[in-house]
Amino acid sequence: MRVIVINTGTELLLGDVLNTHLTFIARQIFPLGLRVDRQLTVPDGPAIPEALAEAFSRAEIVFVTGGLGPTTDDVTREAAAELLGLSLRQNTAVAEAITNRLRDRGFPMTDRILRQADVPNGAVVLANANGTAPGLYIAAGERNGARTPHLFLLPGPPRELQPMFDQSVMPILRTMVQARPGIEARTFHLACVGESVVEAEVGAQLLALPDVELGYCARSGEVDVRILGPRPTLDEAERIIRKAFPLLLYATADENLEEVVVRMLKERSVSLATAESCTGGYLAHRLTNVPGASAVFLAGYVTYANESKASALGVEPQLIEQHGAVSEEVAGAMAMGAVRTAKANFALATTGIAGPDGGSDEKPVGTVFIAWASAAGETKVLRRRFQTDRQSFKHLASQTALELLREQLLAADDAAVSSPSAS
Amino acid sequence: MRVIVINTGTELLLGDVLNTHLTFIARQIFPLGLRVDRQLTVPDGPAIPEALAEAFSRAEIVFVTGGLGPTTDDVTREAAAELLGLSLRQNTAVAEAITNRLRDRGFPMTDRILRQADVPNGAVVLANANGTAPGLYIAAGERNGARTPHLFLLPGPPRELQPMFDQSVMPILRTMVQARPGIEARTFHLACVGESVVEAEVGAQLLALPDVELGYCARSGEVDVRILGPRPTLDEAERIIRKAFPLLLYATADENLEEVVVRMLKERSVSLATAESCTGGYLAHRLTNVPGASAVFLAGYVTYANESKASALGVEPQLIEQHGAVSEEVAGAMAMGAVRTAKANFALATTGIAGPDGGSDEKPVGTVFIAWASAAGETKVLRRRFQTDRQSFKHLASQTALELLREQLLAADDAAVSSPSAS
Numbered sequence: 001m002r003v004i005v006i007n008t009g010t011e012l013l014l015g016d017v018l019n020t021h022l023t024f025i026a027r028q029i030f031p032l033g034l035r036v037d038r039q040l041t042v043p044d045g046p047a048i049p050e051a052l053a054e055a056f057s058r059a060e061i062v063f064v065t066g067g068l069g070p071t072t073d074d075v076t077r078e079a080a081a082e083l084l085g086l087s088l089r090q091n092t093a094v095a096e097a098i099t100n101r102l103r104d105r106g107f108p109m110t111d112r113i114l115r116q117a118d119v120p121n122g123a124v125v126l127a128n129a130n131g132t133a134p135g136l137y138i139a140a141g142e143r144n145g146a147r148t149p150h151l152f153l154l155p156g157p158p159r160e161l162q163p164m165f166d167q168s169v170m171p172i173l174r175t176m177v178q179a180r181p182g183i184e185a186r187t188f189h190l191a192c193v194g195e196s197v198v199e200a201e202v203g204a205q206l207l208a209l210p211d212v213e214l215g216y217c218a219r220s221g222e223v224d225v226r227i228l229g230p231r232p233t234l235d236e237a238e239r240i241i242r243k244a245f246p247l248l249l250y251a252t253a254d255e256n257l258e259e260v261v262v263r264m265l266k267e268r269s270v271s272l273a274t275a276e277s278c279t280g281g282y283l284a285h286r287l288t289n290v291p292g293a294s295a296v297f298l299a300g301y302v303t304y305a306n307e308s309k310a311s312a313l314g315v316e317p318q319l320i321e322q323h324g325a326v327s328e329e330v331a332g333a334m335a336m337g338a339v340r341t342a343k344a345n346f347a348l349a350t351t352g353i354a355g356p357d358g359g360s361d362e363k364p365v366g367t368v369f370i371a372w373a374s375a376a377g378e379t380k381v382l383r384r385r386f387q388t389d390r391q392s393f394k395h396l397a398s399q400t401a402l403e404l405l406r407e408q409l410l411a412a413d414d415a416a417v418s419s420p421s422a423s
Numbered sequence: 424m425r426v427i428v429i430n431t432g433t434e435l436l437l438g439d440v441l442n443t444h445l446t447f448i449a450r451q452i453f454p455l456g457l458r459v460d461r462q463l464t465v466p467d468g469p470a471i472p473e474a475l476a477e478a479f480s481r482a483e484i485v486f487v488t489g490g491l492g493p494t495t496d497d498v499t500r501e502a503a504a505e506l507l508g509l510s511l512r513q514n515t516a517v518a519e520a521i522t523n524r525l526r527d528r529g530f531p532m533t534d535r536i537l538r539q540a541d542v543p544n545g546a547v548v549l550a551n552a553n554g555t556a557p558g559l560y561i562a563a564g565e566r567n568g569a570r571t572p573h574l575f576l577l578p579g580p581p582r583e584l585q586p587m588f589d590q591s592v593m594p595i596l597r598t599m600v601q602a603r604p605g606i607e608a609r610t611f612h613l614a615c616v617g618e619s620v621v622e623a624e625v626g627a628q629l630l631a632l633p634d635v636e637l638g639y640c641a642r643s644g645e646v647d648v649r650i651l652g653p654r655p656t657l658d659e660a661e662r663i664i665r666k667a668f669p670l671l672l673y674a675t676a677d678e679n680l681e682e683v684v685v686r687m688l689k690e691r692s693v694s695l696a697t698a699e700s701c702t703g704g705y706l707a708h709r710l711t712n713v714p715g716a717s718a719v720f721l722a723g724y725v726t727y728a729n730e731s732k733a734s735a736l737g738v739e740p741q742l743i744e745q746h747g748a749v750s751e752e753v754a755g756a757m758a759m760g761a762v763r764t765a766k767a768n769f770a771l772a773t774t775g776i777a778g779p780d781g782g783s784d785e786k787p788v789g790t791v792f793i794a795w796a797s798a799a800g801e802t803k804v805l806r807r808r809f810q811t812d813r814q815s816f817k818h819l820a821s822q823t824a825l826e827l828l829r830e831q832l833l834a835a836d837d838a839a840v841s842s843p844s845a846s
Contacts, residue, residue: 013459015449016640019442022464026438036436039464041445047461217439274704274725280711281697281704284725288703289814291779299731302697302707302723304716308765312722312735342731356714391712 001060001176003029005039006051008066008076009156012041020158021065028165030215031185032177033228034061044073052079055149060140061176062149066156068133070112076153077118077136084143084151086120094125098132126152126168131160137172150176183211186234188225188241190248191257191403195223201244209233221399222257247407257402258286264409265296272405273342274300275313275334277325278352278368283398299342303334313337326351328369328381335373346408347373348401354393368397372404380408424600426452427482428462429474431489431499432579435464443581444488451588453638454608455600456651457484467496475502478572483563484599485572489579491556493535499576500541500559507566507574509543517548521555549575549591554583560595573599606634609657611648611664613671614680614826618646624667632656644822645680670830680825681709687832688719688769695828696765697723698736698757700748701775701791706821722765726757736760749774751792751804758796758804769831770796771824777816791820795827803831 005025011017022039029036037059042051048067055062067076081088095117102109116133119125126135136153152169154161190198195216206214206227213228227237242249250260265272274283274297284300287293301312306325309315315333323329331351338347352368359365366387373379382404386396428448434440445462452459460482465474471490478485490499504511518540525532539556542548549558559576575592577584613621618639629637629650636651650660665672673683688695697706697720707723710716724735729748732738738756746752754774761770775791782788789810796802805827809819 012445013449013462014638014640015446015453015459016638018446022435023438023441026436030438036438036464037466038470039436041459041462043460215437215439217437276704276707279708280716281699281707281723281725282711284699284704285702285708285817288705288725288727289817291813293703294727298728299735300704300723300725300727301735302704302711302725304711304723305721305765308722311764312724341734342728390714394708394712 001034002037002058003034003061003063004055004059005036006048006055006062006064007039007041008044008048008051008064009041010043010073013043021161024158024162025063025165028170029173030226031228032173033183033213034173034177045075048075049079049083052076052083056083057146060149061152061173063152063154065154065161068116068135068153068155070110070116070132077115077120080136080138080151080153081120084120084138084141084148086122086138088118088120090114090117091119091125094119094134097127097134101132124172126154126164128155128160129163129167131155131157133160135161135164135168137169182230183228184231184234185226185228186238186252187254188227188238188249189251189255189257190223190225190241190245191250191406192221192400193223193245193248198223198225198245202240205240206237209236212237221396247410248403250403250406257399257406259290261402261406261409262287262290262293262296264406266292268409270345271296271298271342273298273338273344273347274401275338275347275349276300276302277304277309277334277350278354279350279394279397279401280304280354282394283348283350283401286398286402298344299338301338301341309334309337313341324363326353326363326367326369328371328383331369331371331381332373332379335371335379336377339373339375345375346405348405349373350397350401352393352397354390356390366393368393368400370397370401370404372401372408374408380404424457424483425460425481426457426484426486427478428459429471429478429485429487430462430464431467431471431474431487432464433466433496436466444584447581447585448486448588451593452596453649454651455593455596456606456636457596457600468498471498472502472506475499475506479506480569483572484575484596486575486577488577488584491539491558491576491578493533493539493555500538500543503559503561503574503576504543507543507561507564507571509545509561511541511543513537513540514542514548517542517557520550520557524555547595549577549587551578551583552586552590554578554580556583558584558587558591560592605653606651607654607657608649608651609661609675610677611650611661611672612674612678612680613646613648613664613668614673614829615644615823616646616668616671621646621648621668625663628663629660632659635660644819670833671826673826673829680822680829682713684825684829684832685710685713685716685719687829689715691832693768694719694721694765696721696761696767696770697824698761698770698772699723699725700727700732700757700773701777702773702817702820702824703727703777705817706771706773706824709821709825721767722761724761724764732757732760736764747786749776749786749790749792751794751806754792754794754804755796755802758794758802759800762796762798768798769828771828772796773820773824775816775820777813779813789816791816791823793820793824793827795824795831797831803827 012019026036067074124137128134138151140150141148211229212233215226217224281302287297303309314337334349335347349371353365355365366385371381386393435442449459490497547560551557561574563573564571634652635656638649640647704725710720726732737760754772757772758770772794776788778788789808794804809816
């Protein structure tokens with residue numbers, strides 16, 4: 001089935017708003033074996049019916065975003081109804097929901113607003129939990145002897161569209177693509193490795209599996225391997241990937257690395273502190289993005305000035321003098337200082353040269369030391385170099401730090417299992 | 424002049440990569456009075472010539488991104504040449520640049536790679552400082568009696584396209600739109616205010632100015648007002664906006680709020696520390712994103728656990744017991760503690776309930792206290808409520824904190840000017 005996405009909205013073409021709909025929809029429908037064949041952005045107004053008519057002859061499924069609101073420029077609903085020869089009628093339940101929503105917020109009702117309750121004859125209403133205008137689904141059919149596609153009209157704001165897509169659109173799509181029973185999707189996240197390495201290591205083996213479809217998604221500091229196929233293929237793919245990257249593989253569900261780390265800390269009832277120089281608070285920020293992080297994350301120290309490394313973390317000034325603030329020794333001392341000061345089980349520390357200035361021959365811009373320490377007095381320090389812009393540098397350094405912690409937690413599990421005292 | 428943007432790349436349609444080209448190009452060409460009328464994403468391969476042919480009849484300027492690389496799927500260059508009836512010929516200078524680039528990196532040269540040096544007859548080569556494939560510009564003309572548009576073929580990776588657009592495409596565009604001499608653009612950034620408030624306050628006045636074009640760009644915690652017109656119109660617009668929002672207006676150049684704040688601290692030779700609870704390091708992260716922030720930002724404390732508020736910042740445990748960790752009193756004490764501990768001139772502190780859990784009737788989810796303190800013992804605390812997701816909450820709270828600091832710095836300037844001892 002060919003799929004077209006039409007995004008409507010003058011604000012998208014003016015560059016005011018970044019269009020995230022294509023990425024979202026493409027990722028949602030991928031597990032169903034559906035791909036977007038074409039995507040189009042058109043301004044509000046008369047360009048919408050033209051784009052719709054064009055898409056009708058090119059696709060079996062058409063998603064339209066935006067243009068369902070109350071203003072004169074919002075013509076998606078009317079344009080679709082006219083193209084399909086369907087009359088519009090006010091839907092009582094939708095009208096009531098809109099009326100209640102406005103009353104709750106103390107806004108006055110107008111005829112324009114109530115237009116959003118108009119529903120083309122035979123269309124399915126997709127409830128909007130986060131806004132006024134509902135979505136609409138019109139099943140494929142025929143009009144004037146020509147085939148018409150499955151048509152989904154969806155609201156423009158992502159916080160309205162995304163939950164609606166999950167809750168209402170996906171179930172309808174699933175009934176359409178049931179021609180592929182037994183096909184499932186699985187995503188494998190690999191941290192701190194590049195796409196080309198993953199492809200070289202496992203690409204050929206994965207492609208040799210029966211009925212497999214393979215996609216890579218490379219982001220800063222990680223690669224997702226997305227695999228579509230029957231369950232035995234997915235299980236075998238997982239075996240291949242786990243064998244090639246036993247530690248780098250951090251999750252097969254939709255969890256990001258900071259979520260995995262916070263979950264692992266909670267499961268083990270251990271706490272964490274951070275001491276950051278070059279990542280400047282970004283590592284703490286990522287950890288505290290996870291709801292419930294407060295249960296395991298005690299404190300973070302952003303010790304940008306050398307003096308604060310001493311005052312907040314107790315790093316000896318002589319150590320900095322002798323080895324430099326960007327050094328294995330100082331990184332380790334920072335992590336140990338954070339463990340001590342925050343009374344945490346573990347700590348992570350970063351110190352490096354984010355650039356654009358401050359490098360030397362021995363420690364060029366991009367050099368970073370990443371340390372882990374435990375309350376038992378162990379430390380481990382990695383040296384890396386990330387030659388990139390300042391923000392990507394922070395991301396890669398924090399990614400390496402989180403991955404180091406994950407590996408240390410796994411190593412501790414292994415040690416506990418193999419130690420007789422744990423049995 | 425009608426403008427079409429064609430983005431090519433299967434990875435865009437698979438949702439692997441977020442398409443930022445439209446936003447970038449739209450913002451770049453806005454000051455020239457150009458708007459994107461239509462944007463299309465198509466997969467690599469045969470869809471590219473079809474999309475090109477379609478765009479030729481619809482626009483006077485066509486930008487194509489991607490499809491200039493060495494693989495068999497990269498057909499943009501060949502498709503454009505064929506549509507325009509232009510022969511391709513290897514450009515010696517480009518071939519040499521590619522050869523040198525590969526030799527420097529130790530990669531072997533192949534015929535496929537050298538294809539990137541092929542240039543359609545009469546095309547202008549746009550140098551690529553960050554990649555192998557150059558961009559190409561083919562001026563508008565005629566083919567088989569039909570008009571052909573100005574055609575720009577640009578590389579797919581943003582880090583290659585964006586500098587090329589600045590350095591090579593914009594100068595060419597400027598010669599095309601010189602029909603509007605004396606028209607300039609100015610952008611005004613307003614922090615901590617909504618688009619509807621800005622529009623209600625100054626929208627009508629701005630639209631009444633001669634030869635004005637007005638655009639709003641709302642982001643989390645700020646609004647950009649973009650104005651296009653002759654210089655007297657821009658000056659008058661600036662006067663109107665400065666009068667309506669004397670403090671909220673933070674820059675008219677391309678500086679974001681953290682850059683403005685770091686610059687202001689440097690200009691005044693004063694230092695800053697942060698103490699964060701609910702923003703979890705995000706405030707420090709934003710400040711340390713600014714190159715050279717280390718000159719003014721001494722230290723940040725992410726005191727997530729109550730105990731760390733005491734140990735790192737010296738906040739009295741009784742104060743927390745009496746008023747709660749999320750309170751005006753604790754916010755002020757955290758800021759004062761950060762000033763003291765880091766020996767900074769000023770500090771900012773945040774404490775709040777990011778959610779999803781942890782609210783109460785008196786202090787519902789989204790409540791946040793934002794404090795500023797000075798080494799002279801002054802404090803100022805704001806109470807706000809941001810009902811949104813966790814990350815937007817952090818952004819809005821940090822935005823309010825930075826804006827509070829900016830206002831205090833401006834107020835101190837005023838006080839210094841009006842005080843006789845400063846004269």
